[in-house]
Amino acid sequence: MFKKLLATASMLFAVAISAHAEVAPDALVKKISVDVLDAARADKAIQAGDQTRIVTLVDTKVMPSVNFEVATRSAVGPQWRTATPEQRTKLQTEFKALLLRLYSGALSQVKDQTVEVTKTLPVQGSTQVVVQTEVRGSGEPIKLDYRLDKAGEEWKIIDVNVGGIWLVQNYRSQFATELTKGGIDGLIKALVERNKAPAKS
Numbered sequence: 001m002f003k004k005l006l007a008t009a010s011m012l013f014a015v016a017i018s019a020h021a022e023v024a025p026d027a028l029v030k031k032i033s034v035d036v037l038d039a040a041r042a043d044k045a046i047q048a049g050d051q052t053r054i055v056t057l058v059d060t061k062v063m064p065s066v067n068f069e070v071a072t073r074s075a076v077g078p079q080w081r082t083a084t085p086e087q088r089t090k091l092q093t094e095f096k097a098l099l100l101r102l103y104s105g106a107l108s109q110v111k112d113q114t115v116e117v118t119k120t121l122p123v124q125g126s127t128q129v130v131v132q133t134e135v136r137g138s139g140e141p142i143k144l145d146y147r148l149d150k151a152g153e154e155w156k157i158i159d160v161n162v163g164g165i166w167l168v169q170n171y172r173s174q175f176a177t178e179l180t181k182g183g184i185d186g187l188i189k190a191l192v193e194r195n196k197a198p199a200k201s
Contacts, residue, residue: 025148025155026120028065029131033115035061041111055100067149067156068092074158075171076179076187083184091184094191099167101195113137115144123147128158 023031039061040046045053072092073080083091119132128149134141145161159168178187 023155024120025129025146026117026131028148028155029133029146029157030115030117032062032065033133037113037115058100063096065155065157067151067158068096070149070151070156070158071095071168075168075175076184077172077176079179079184087184087188090188091191094188094195095171097195098171098191102167111137129155130161 036057039057040054043053043057046057069088069092072088072095075095076083076091080088080091113135114137115133115135117131117133121130121132122128123130126149128147131146131148133144133146135144143161143163146157147159147161147166148155149158150156159166161167175187178190182189
């Protein structure tokens with residue numbers, strides 16, 4: 001009896017892993033979007049701009065599906081290869097903090113918006129896909145696209161396009177200026193200072 005229960009449990013566990021691994025990129029984006037919007041809409045503290053609650057929401061609902069090493073490496077560019085493990089960790093920490101600040105302003109404005117996935121397109125010459133979505137509310141729909149790539153058996157977000165601008169690529173041009181002036185340590189210092197500054201409304 002015990003062996004039969006163990007075999008059944010093992011089979012269910014394997015099925016659960018397989019189902020999780022096979023989540024399509026558009027389904028993943030849809031789930032994250034709905035979960036975040038629903039949670040933000042239901043939380044009065046988030047509506048009031050509570051940074052701690054926003055960070056907690058993003059950390060639990062969004063960040064597990066983001067490949068931060070890839071995103072940070074792409075934003076830093078070729079000099080990432082010369083960075084020490086400690087510098088890479090600091091860069092990822094500060095880049096994450098920077099993106100969290102962007103989310104803060106957006107989530108505090110959530111009212112009646114919904115998200116619809118409109119199209120999923122392969123990125124030519126790579127294993128990546130772009131999931132196109134629209135954030136729909138009382139005004140004009142806002143186009144929001146996600147670039148995803150496989151990390152093992154799971155799809156992970158590596159960039160986001162807001163209003164026609166890919167965020168990671170956009171930061172790469174900004175980071176290049178700091179890297180030219182002060183190298184990796186100069187970029188880390190600039191990010192630390194930027195994240196200390198009051199968030200713009």
